[in-house]
Amino acid sequence: MKFRKLSRAAATAALACLAAAAGRAAQPDESALTIYSSQQxxxxxxxxxxxxxxxxxxxxxxxxxxxxxxxxxxVQLAAGRSTLRFGDVAGLxxxxxxxxxxxxEPAVRVLEQNFQFDLVSTxxxxxxxLDREITVERNVGNQVxxxxxxxxxxxxxxxxxSADGSVHALxxxxxxxxxxxxxxxxxxxxxxxxLYSPAAGTQRARVTYQTGGITWWxxxxxxxxxxxxxxxxLIDLSAWVSVINQSGATYKDARLKLxxxxxxxxxxxxxxxxxxxxxxxxAPPPPGFAExxxxxxxxxxxxxxxTLPNNSTKQIELFDRARQIPARRLLVYDALGSxxxxxxxxxxxxxxxxxxxxxxxxxxxxxxxxGLGVPLPAGRVRVSRLDSADGSLEFVGEDAIDHTPKDExxxxxxxxxxxxxxxxxxxxxxxxxxxxxxxxxxEITLRNHKAQPVEVQVREPMYRxxxxxxxxxxxxxxxxxxxxxxxxxxVPKDGTSVLRYRVRYxx
Numbered sequence: 439m440k441f442r443k444l445s446r447a448a449a450t451a452a453l454a455c456l457a458a459a460a461g462r463a464a465q466p467d468e469s470a471l472t473i474y475s476s477q478q479x480x481x482x483x484x485x486x487x488x489x490x491x492x493x494x495x496x497x498x499x500x501x502x503x504x505x506x507x508x509x510x511x512x513v514q515l516a517a518g519r520s521t522l523r524f525g526d527v528a529g530l531x532x533x534x535x536x537x538x539x540x541x542x543e544p545a546v547r548v549l550e551q552n553f554q555f556d557l558v559s560t561x562x563x564x565x566x567x568l569d570r571e572i573t574v575e576r577n578v579g580n581q582v583x584x585x586x587x588x589x590x591x592x593x594x595x596x597x598x599x600s601a602d603g604s605v606h607a608l609x610x611x612x613x614x615x616x617x618x619x620x621x622x623x624x625x626x627x628x629x630x631x632x633l634y635s636p637a638a639g640t641q642r643a644r645v646t647y648q649t650g651g652i653t654w655w656x657x658x659x660x661x662x663x664x665x666x667x668x669x670x671x672l673i674d675l676s677a678w679v680s681v682i683n684q685s686g687a688t689y690k691d692a693r694l695k696l697x698x699x700x701x702x703x704x705x706x707x708x709x710x711x712x713x714x715x716x717x718x719x720x721a722p723p724p725p726g727f728a729e730x731x732x733x734x735x736x737x738x739x740x741x742x743x744x745t746l747p748n749n750s751t752k753q754i755e756l757f758d759r760a761r762q763i764p765a766r767r768l769l770v771y772d773a774l775g776s777x778x779x780x781x782x783x784x785x786x787x788x789x790x791x792x793x794x795x796x797x798x799x800x801x802x803x804x805x806x807x808x809g810l811g812v813p814l815p816a817g818r819v820r821v822s823r824l825d826s827a828d829g830s831l832e833f834v835g836e837d838a839i840d841h842t843p844k845d846e847x848x849x850x851x852x853x854x855x856x857x858x859x860x861x862x863x864x865x866x867x868x869x870x871x872x873x874x875x876x877x878x879x880x881e882i883t884l885r886n887h888k889a890q891p892v893e894v895q896v897r898e899p900m901y902r903x904x905x906x907x908x909x910x911x912x913x914x915x916x917x918x919x920x921x922x923x924x925x926x927x928x929v930p931k932d933g934t935s936v937l938r939y940r941v942r943y944x945x
Contacts, residue, residue, distance in 0.1 A: 465642065467511040470693035471746070473681065475503040475653045475816075501684050503653025506535075508646045515546065517638040524629040528649035529686025531627065535648035538631055540641045550632035564592035566620040573615040574598065574608055582612070627686060651685035652746075654696050656756060656817030658839075660850075661831060662765060662800060663824060668890065673765045673802060675810065677756035677817075679727070679738070683746045694740040694754075697732070698815035698841055727756055729813060736813045736841075756815075763809045765802035769855055771884065772797065772897040773862035778921055782903040782945040784869055784876055792862045795854040796884070796894060798835070805845045814842040819850055857887040858894065858929070866940070876902065877909070879940040886929040896925040896937060903943045911939040 513522055524538075533553040540546040573586045574596060585606050587598035595609040629645070657678045664671045679696060683689070727738040738756070746752055773792045800821055805811045818838050822831040835852025842848060866879035886892050900906040900921045908915060908923070915923040929935040 465512055467509065467690075468693075469510075469689045469691070470508040470695070471505045471652075471689055472695040472697060473503060473505040473652055473654045474697045475655055501651050501653050501682055503682075504648055504650050505652045505685070506646065506648050507689070508644065510642060510644050512640050513643045515540075515633065515635040515638060515641050517635060519549070519632065519634050522631045522633050522643075524631070524643075524645060525627070527627050527629055527645075527647070527687055528651070529627045530649050530651040530684075531629075532648045532650070535646075536629060537646045538629075539644050540635075541644060543635070543637075543641055545636045546641065547634045548631050549634055552630040553627070560614070561592070563616055563620070564589065564596070564614070567616060568592070571617070572598070574611045575613040575615070576608065576610065577612050649685045649687075652681070652683050654679055654681045656680075656815040657753075658814075658817055658819040660800070660819055660821045661824065662767075662821060662834070669767045669893065671765055671767070672762045673800075674759055674761045675763060676759040677814070679754045679756045681746060681752045681754070683748055683750055683752075686748060688748045689746045691743040691745055694744055694746075696727070696738040696740075696815070698736040698738065698813065726758070727754070729757075736815070738815070757812060760810045763802050765800055768799040768801055768849075769858060769892055769894045770797045770799055770897060771860040771882070771894050773860065773882070774899055774901065776899050776922065777901040778899065779901060779903070782876075782943065783901065784871070786864075786867050788901070794859050794861055796858040796860050798852050798855050800835075800850045800852055802848055803845075804842060804848055811844045813844055814839060814848070816841045819848075821850060821852055858884065858892055860884050860894070860896075865938070874945050876943045877940060878902075879910075879938065882925075882927075882937040884927055884929045884935045884937070886931060886933055886935075889931055891928060891930050891933075894927050894929060894935075896927055898923050898925070898939075900941065900943075903945050905944045907942050909940045909942050912937055915939065 507528065509527075511524075513524075515522070531553065533551075536551060536553070538548050538551070567589050569588060569590075571587065572589050573584060576583045576585070585598055585600065585608065587600040587606065589596065590599055590605070591597040595607060596611065596614075598606045598608065600606065635641075657680055659676045659678075661674045662671055663673070681694075727740055729736060729738050731737075740754065744752065744754065771793075773794075774788065774790070775793070777788070777790070802808065802810075804814060816839060818836060820836040821834050823834050824830075825832050835850070837850040837852065839848060839850070861883045863881050863883075864878055865881045866877070868878070869876045880898070882896055882898075884894050884896075897918075898915075900923065904921060906921075911925075913925055913927070915925050917923050925937055925939075927935050927937055
């Protein structure tokens with residue numbers, strides 16, 4: 439037999455192919471997640487990220503969010519038709535969203551696809567072993583007693599018939615031994631494909647699917663430092679992302695993306711392979727999240743991989759702490775809330791109790807000039823202040839914000855003022871039903887028990903009807919909207935201020 443001598447170029451090419459094949463076979467599995475949150479800001483209970491008594495966790499079905507998962511791993515394919523099992527997938531997978539492909543070999547086709555989730559458990563094993571022999575161990579004092587027999591029932595305890603014909607009813611046992619794992623039961627959720635491949639070998643497969651039981655939200659911590667003016671100061675703002683994973687799978691060293699915005703799920707978001715391939719070739723981004731506008735939403739991409747264990751909560755810094763952001767404290771007296779009627783309301787009394795509490799707010803501008811200017815995902819904001827007496831931080835209130843674009847104001851309601859109270863009363867009321875007009879005069883009294891003067895913003899809704907006019911007022915008002923005005927009232931220290939205005943409605 440004669441052997442042809444390979445040229446140096448051919449040998450080099452052959453060695454390169456072998457090296458490439460060996461390198462491809464040695465590639466580790468890769469995972470990527472894009473997580474979408476559908477929770478209301480600040481609505482996640484603490485029970486979601488700590489076990490309740492007994493070591494259990496809340497049901498994954500109540501986690502308000504979902505994720506698109508992409509997993510790349512090497513698989514062994516046979517030539518022609520074969521079956522491929524893909525384990526370690528999320529237990530809450532939506533099977534209708536699963537896609538399978540081999541980017542390097544588009545000719546590989548999926549003929550059938552199945553999701554198997556009949557996981558092994560003691561009750562299922564007992565049901566499979568009815569009328570079959572098992573061994574049961576019981577603790578009797580300090581001894582272990584063993585009973586072997588045919589399992590007759592597992593409905594209320596265990597009923598066994600031993601070889602001598604005697605029947606044993608066992609209401610308590612320490613262990614059950616089964617000869618083997620019966621067919622049909624699996625230890626983890628598994629995707630099974632019936633595939634056709636034109637050639638055999640190791641291929642890099644890509645699987646994507648959507649799963650529930652996973653969500654994310656943002657938590658913000660604000661430290662307010664008061665200036666010379668007690669109502670003006672600077673804040674430091676830090677932001678963290680919390681990710682809950684109760685999907686039934688662990689994602690090791692995964693690429694993580696978070697989507698902020700209200701995504702309509704009627705049409706599930708799709709992944710473009712070309713975009714993912716380009717991302718894989720790009721230079722690694724720096725640590726932390728990189729934010730960018732994506733469609734009508736905002737996408738936050740983590741610059742390094744992270745592991746998300748099942749039944750866990752992970753916190754990751756969203757962006758570097760922003761410091762020295764100008765902010766102001768604001769006192770607001772809103773006696774009525776914001777009622778509005780679709781028809782003229784002509785009753786003398788509105789029918790609901792007036793509020794006497796003056797609320798306290800913290801406001802700042804989310805713009806670059808203030809030292810911030812980044813899109814803020816919805817989340818809970820906790821505010822603390824420095825106690826100059828001992829240098830400790832004390833919690834003073836929290837609020838939830840919705841998705842907030844840059845160059846917008848952020849207003850946080852922290853609670854109610856202790857030393858400032860208000861009272862609203864109607865001092866005059868007139869109506870002419872035939873001429874279709876109504877007038878009322880309102881008096882608002884503000885009392886300040888502090889040792890320094892305060893400014894209170896008094897919010898008054900024009901709730902009776904949309905056609906209104908202020909006839910008289912003890913000080914000028916500012917119109918916020920078609921049916922809302924406010925007055926800025928200064929109240930002296932240990933003093934009282936009275937505001938009056940008269941309004942006329944026509945319909």
